[in-house]
Amino acid sequence: MLKPLLFAFGFLTRVPVPAGVFADTSAQARSLACYPLVGAALGAMLVGVAWSLRDAPPLLAAAVMLAVWVASTGAMHLDGLADSADAWVGGLGDRERTLAIMKDPRSGPMAVSAVVLLLLLKFAALASLPPHAWGGLLLAPLLGRATLTLAFLTTPYARVLGMGTGLLHARRGLCMTAVLATAVVPFAFGMAGALVLAVTALVFVLWRRACLQRLGGFTGDTAGALAELVEAAAMVAWVLAIN
Numbered sequence: 001m002l003k004p005l006l007f008a009f010g011f012l013t014r015v016p017v018p019a020g021v022f023a024d025t026s027a028q029a030r031s032l033a034c035y036p037l038v039g040a041a042l043g044a045m046l047v048g049v050a051w052s053l054r055d056a057p058p059l060l061a062a063a064v065m066l067a068v069w070v071a072s073t074g075a076m077h078l079d080g081l082a083d084s085a086d087a088w089v090g091g092l093g094d095r096e097r098t099l100a101i102m103k104d105p106r107s108g109p110m111a112v113s114a115v116v117l118l119l120l121l122k123f124a125a126l127a128s129l130p131p132h133a134w135g136g137l138l139l140a141p142l143l144g145r146a147t148l149t150l151a152f153l154t155t156p157y158a159r160v161l162g163m164g165t166g167l168l169h170a171r172r173g174l175c176m177t178a179v180l181a182t183a184v185v186p187f188a189f190g191m192a193g194a195l196v197l198a199v200t201a202l203v204f205v206l207w208r209r210a211c212l213q214r215l216g217g218f219t220g221d222t223a224g225a226l227a228e229l230v231e232a233a234a235m236v237a238w239v240l241a242i243n
Contacts, residue, residue, distance in 0.1 A: 004027050004031040004034050006018065006027075007027040007028055007034075008031040008032075008038045009038055011028075011031065012038045012073065012145065014073065014074045025166070029166060029167055029170045029171075030171070032149055032175050033149065033175045035148050036149065036178050036179070037178075039141040039145030042142075043137055043142050047138055061127075062124075062126035062127035062129075066122055066123050066126055069122070076224060077144075077225070077228045078119075079221075081224060081229070082107050082111035082112070083221040084222050085111050085114035086101055086110050087099070087102040087221070088210075088214070089108075091214070095215055095216065098214055099158070118229075118232050122232050122235055125235035126235070129239060130242060135193065136192075136238030137235075140235050143182065143186070143200045143230055143231075146182040147204050147226055147230050148223055148227055149175050150204065151208070151218055152170060153172060153175055153176060153179070155208050155217055156212075156217035158216055158217035159220075183197060192241035195237050195238075195240075195241045198237075199233050200234055203226075203233045
């Protein structure tokens with residue numbers, strides 16, 4: 001199980017892992033069940049950063065936490081959000097045009113707007129956290145990665161070839177166990193955690209519906225967008241629930 005976990009960390013974060021991990025072709029498929037563990041580790045890191053900045057001015061602390069959050073993943077999911085935003089608007093409802101725009105490395109005004117607005121939401125949520133109410137910092141990355149696992153379990157992959165094709169052969173039972181175990185965690189945080197889980201479920205359902213209607217499935221870019229949307233929505237729901 002170590003290689004799949006290392007593969008998941010190497011793929012989803014900027015944590016350095018041995019290069020030989022990526023040479024194991026079976027490790028990618030088995031890594032899908034480890035995605036929630038990566039999210040939990042990212043959440044624990046954010047809680048640690050928040051604790052170390054507990055006496056700093058709220059706006060400064062929020063800016064540092066956001067910078068660490070983005071840097072820890074190399075902005076990979078933000079790139080997916082940007083490509084998805086451009087494609088959804090520029091695709092004009094056409095599947096092939098939408099997929100083609102996603103492959104274009106250039107960013108249009110919708111991409112920039114989507115990224116800026118999402119980061120603004122995250123920053124505002126971080127700046128609004130009451131002292132020591134850091135549960136949302138753990139839940140947001142955890143649920144963001146668990147929904148990626150859920151996406152592969154419930155939604156067709158739209159491309160014949162893509163970065164996600166290697167995950168299509170993951171063990172469904174193990175992945176579903178990981179998702180269900182993750183769904184229990186928010187209840188440890190009471191009603192606020194339950195609200196965060198409900199909002200996450202709503203975002204996932206709306207995302208899945210949009211992907212099926214436009215593409216007949218999802219892509220790596222739309223998966224990245226899902227992770228970012230879930231994280232932002234989870235943080236906003238958490239802050240609203242505890243204030």
